[in-house]
Amino acid sequence: MLLEAIILGFVQGLTEFLPISSSAHLRILGEFLPSAQDPGAAFTAITQIGTEAAVVVFFWRDIVRIIGHWFRALFGRIPRNDPDAKLGWLIIVGSIPIVVLGLLFQDQIETVLRSLWITAGMLIFFGVLLGIADHVGAKKRKLQDITIGHGVIYGFAQSLALIPGVSRSGGTITAGLFMGYERAAAARYAFLLAIPAVFGSGFFQLFKSLDEPGLFTLGETAVATAVAFIVALGVIAFFMNWISKHSFLPFVVYRVAVGSLLLVLLSMGVINP
Template identity: 80%
Template sequence: MHFFEAIILGLVQGLTEFLPVSSSAHLRILGELLPGAEDPGAAFTAITQIGTEAAVVVFFWRDIVRIIGQWFRSLVGKAPRNDPDARMGWLIIIGSIPIVVLGLLFQDQIETVFRSMWIVAIMLIVFGVLLGIADMVGAKRRELKDLTVGHGVAFGFAQALALVPGVSRSGGTITMGLFLGYKRADAARYAFLLAIPAVFGSGFYQLFKSWDVQGPFSLPETLVATVIAFAVALGVIAFFMNWISKRSFLPFVIYRIALGTVLIVLLSMGVLQP
């Protein structure tokens, strides 16, 4: 593989990481379709995900600094424990626990069985349908100030489902938020903030674990893909937050179902291998 493939994968990573369409599913599919039909590798995926998550840090920088600052102040008694930002800090920590525990428990399955293209196709369709239902029936009245510990845990388990390619980290978390009655923008904002420790943690862990593993991409190619993923993701976050404040998730639901269906057809015909 060369710079062209790395650029394409970086572009797709940036485009799909925060849309509810599953970036891991798209990278898994592209790994089969691009010249050489090769898995990009754990190190490449980990580094490019760090790039896209850095876009979240830049976009929500003021929120993150305020939350961290108030959380630390509440620990030393300089801010009330029920301060909204300090409380959000705790809710992000609590919501991150499920993905850490389940990621460690099912690490082998995540890297083998769950990467089957059949599972990817089914998850794209199933969670696309669930997102559509949640968007239709959700009350959309609650805001982040209404977030409880129980809801934080529920969001966390929904995020953990994204360990299976095809589910979508943002899609699964936002779907849970809609079912719990949160507004689209509030569910998305918490989903993005909740992803920060999970993605950075798993990204640096995978990077450390696979540092000496020879992958299909060189370091310069990987860095180019990461920069592209960061730049594209920054624009996608701005677009997505603006979109959901005015419109529904229906286009993403239709896209997921269509992509999953096409994938099943290609697998059935033997064009793609599971």
């Protein structure tokens, strides 16, 4: 089972920050590994701690600056409209929807919403939506242009990632593109916005797993999380460089292709939904 955990950790790190849905890939891949089982929402959430730790390392200077300015503005040491202090508030506001919806629909998220039929549909639908947003978006707004209203919209877009196949980065970036933000700005905010939600969800599931063992042991899950961290560091660097020069079209094509193939396999009974 350790080898399976390592493979899943590698895929988690590879797909978390690309707009192709890491949870969908773990869900699908689980059916083709020797155990032929869904690794589960808990395993996915815990390994995301590794990928999110990669975000903290990659954006460390930004994160320290944002937190520092937020606290200084809170106590009146710098203007409350300071861009970094404002961004701190926007990350807090944008994190609320996924926390509330995650708690309200926890049972559905861990059961019915993990159906591969839903995963396939979400891969295709949100892939097409990303392509449309990338094509029609003005791409003029920068990170400092985000308003409270836009932050809330970003937050609800992120919460859609509770459904495997949507993609946390993909859903958030799509919303940003529709609102006219530059590709890099939309991606940067998506990565920063994910930090509170992913760490909260991951450690919550880690605490639960102490009493409710899943498919993998804590040791195997820890190894998978470490692998996800290492792979994710390289992926973030690649992705931020890619989107500054290219469109999201390859990811759109990939999502639609994988979703369509999954529908065919499900229809033929090759895999169990």
